[in-house]
Amino acid sequence: MNAKEYVENVIEHVKAKNPSQPEFHQAVEEVLHTLVPVLEKEPKYMKHKILERITEPERQIIFRVTWEDDNGELHVNRGMRIEFNSAIGPYKGGLRFHPTVNIGIIKFLGFEQIFKNALTGLPMGGGKGGSDFDPHGKSDAEIRRFCENFMMELYRHIGADTDVPAGDIGVGGREIGYLFGAYKKIVDRFEGVLTGKGLNWGGSLIRPEATGYGATYYLMEMLKSKGEDLKGKRVAISGSGNVAQFAAEKVTQLGGKVITLSDSRGAMYLPDGINDEIWNAVYETKAIKHGKLEEVAEKFDLPWYSGKKAWEIAVKEGEVHIAMPSATQNEIDLNDAKMLVNAGLIAVAEGANMPSTLDAIKYFMDNGILFGPAKAANAGGVAVSGLEMSQNSMRLQWTREEVDQKLQQIMKNIYETGAKYAEKYGKPGDLLMGSNIGGFVKVADSMIDQGIY
Numbered sequence: 001m002n003a004k005e006y007v008e009n010v011i012e013h014v015k016a017k018n019p020s021q022p023e024f025h026q027a028v029e030e031v032l033h034t035l036v037p038v039l040e041k042e043p044k045y046m047k048h049k050i051l052e053r054i055t056e057p058e059r060q061i062i063f064r065v066t067w068e069d070d071n072g073e074l075h076v077n078r079g080m081r082i083e084f085n086s087a088i089g090p091y092k093g094g095l096r097f098h099p100t101v102n103i104g105i106i107k108f109l110g111f112e113q114i115f116k117n118a119l120t121g122l123p124m125g126g127g128k129g130g131s132d133f134d135p136h137g138k139s140d141a142e143i144r145r146f147c148e149n150f151m152m153e154l155y156r157h158i159g160a161d162t163d164v165p166a167g168d169i170g171v172g173g174r175e176i177g178y179l180f181g182a183y184k185k186i187v188d189r190f191e192g193v194l195t196g197k198g199l200n201w202g203g204s205l206i207r208p209e210a211t212g213y214g215a216t217y218y219l220m221e222m223l224k225s226k227g228e229d230l231k232g233k234r235v236a237i238s239g240s241g242n243v244a245q246f247a248a249e250k251v252t253q254l255g256g257k258v259i260t261l262s263d264s265r266g267a268m269y270l271p272d273g274i275n276d277e278i279w280n281a282v283y284e285t286k287a288i289k290h291g292k293l294e295e296v297a298e299k300f301d302l303p304w305y306s307g308k309k310a311w312e313i314a315v316k317e318g319e320v321h322i323a324m325p326s327a328t329q330n331e332i333d334l335n336d337a338k339m340l341v342n343a344g345l346i347a348v349a350e351g352a353n354m355p356s357t358l359d360a361i362k363y364f365m366d367n368g369i370l371f372g373p374a375k376a377a378n379a380g381g382v383a384v385s386g387l388e389m390s391q392n393s394m395r396l397q398w399t400r401e402e403v404d405q406k407l408q409q410i411m412k413n414i415y416e417t418g419a420k421y422a423e424k425y426g427k428p429g430d431l432l433m434g435s436n437i438g439g440f441v442k443v444a445d446s447m448i449d450q451g452i453y
């Protein structure tokens with residue numbers, strides 16, 4: 001069997017074995033298709049059945065979370081943690097609380113995390129977890145009770161050297177605080193078991209900023225390769241959560257003009273870009289009050305489009321040079337990709353995980369758009385989580401400048417790794433292929449070194 005047939009066989013096998021998990025199938029297809037050249041050159045990966053092994057999580061934990069709301073009514077949610085691959089370090093990856101969460105979504109995220117974590121150059125395996133719990137509209141006390149009950153089961157599976165969760169959609173500083181408090185109470189140990197912690201209790205400076213800043217640093221590397229920078233560029237950003245907020249801040253600092261932000265209810269147009277006042281209002285509304293972006297639009301008299309995506313309103317208002325999808329998976333489809341390319345797009349830096357559909361990615365690439373894939377462009381968050389783990393182990397805290405400087409270097413290395421492997425395997429500039437191969441060889445070689453598991 002040749003490498004191409006082998007890959008198609010594994011994909012079919014994954015689909016049959018994991019029915020009704022379209023996001024997981026999509027993530028597996030995206031990665032495996034780009035690995036054909038490396039499998040052709042290095043048959044050892046086929047011999048050691050690395051693709052079959054790497055697509056099967058080492059462990060999958062599903063559990064019940066029962067919690068009581070403020071009226072005394074009981075609710076039952078499903079919690080899960082996928083411990084996907086520990087070849088190069090403890091499982092590492094966020095927790096997502098969102099009503100759409102199911103096992104297929106957590107598996108796609110965990111699978112992506114394996115390669116992303118390898119690309120950072122830090123010793124972290126891949127994992128992901130979460131719950132179908134919906135934090136929207138819940139009181140602080142309800143969030144706390146949910147987090148405590150979630151940790152009542154999760155604690156037995158995690159640990160500073162075993163599995164180190166972090167935040168993701170719906171899990172920010174407040175939730176990490178409640179989860180950490182519960183863990184510490186149960187095990188009676190203060191350890192770096194979660195990242196994204198508060199600064200007073202083991203957190204790292206720059207962790208909140210890391211994904212958005214990192215995606216912007218990565219974008220700068222891509223632009224630099226074409227002799228470009230951010231000055232005067234019109235940048236459409238989707239989302240208004242953690243990633244979007246700090247991408248918007250860094251893009252603005254580096255001379256770009258952020259023209260959109262959005263949330264699950266609609267999108268906001270920013271004709272004059274984002275200034276400190278608007279940025280602070282977005283942060284306060286979304287990160288502190290867990291409110292609606294529409295309130296910010298109202299406050300500053302900015303155009304608000306209910307139920308619309310950021311891309312649609314960005315192209316309606318003029319040229320779009322850069323897209324930074326920073327909300328959720330599959331938020332750029334083929335139609336959006338065509339609209340953006342027609343509007344003058346030169347680059348996409350994926351802040352969210354798997355935000356572009358497979359046909360949208362192909363369209364970008366076929367049209368010569370610089371494409372920064374999620375597992376490379378948004379790896380800054382987990383990279384600084386890795387640095388948070390190091391600081392916890394050393395029991396010290398680095399300065400803001402130290403962490404930011406390390407983050408910039410890591411993002412540059414990730415870009416260079418992707419560019420190097422793309423060149424080596426005959427597709428210069430294909431950062432999707434290059435990043436997938438760069439992450440894969442490190443993990444696959446480690447799996448071979450460690451025997452047959």
Ligand code: NDP
Binds near residue numbers: 353
């Ligand atoms: P947040 O919860 O802070 O923000 C998510 C944002 O996206 C909110 O504006 C939210 O709107 C919007 N959103 C969520 N789901 C949907 C949906 N189904 N349709 C439309 N809008 C939606 O999450 P993060 O910023 O942390 O995460 C955003 C993305 O970045 C995710 O894909 C995540 O996996 C990825 N990521 C995050 C990292 C991190 O360090 N935080 C690291 C690497 C990747 P609303 O407020 O209305 O719910």
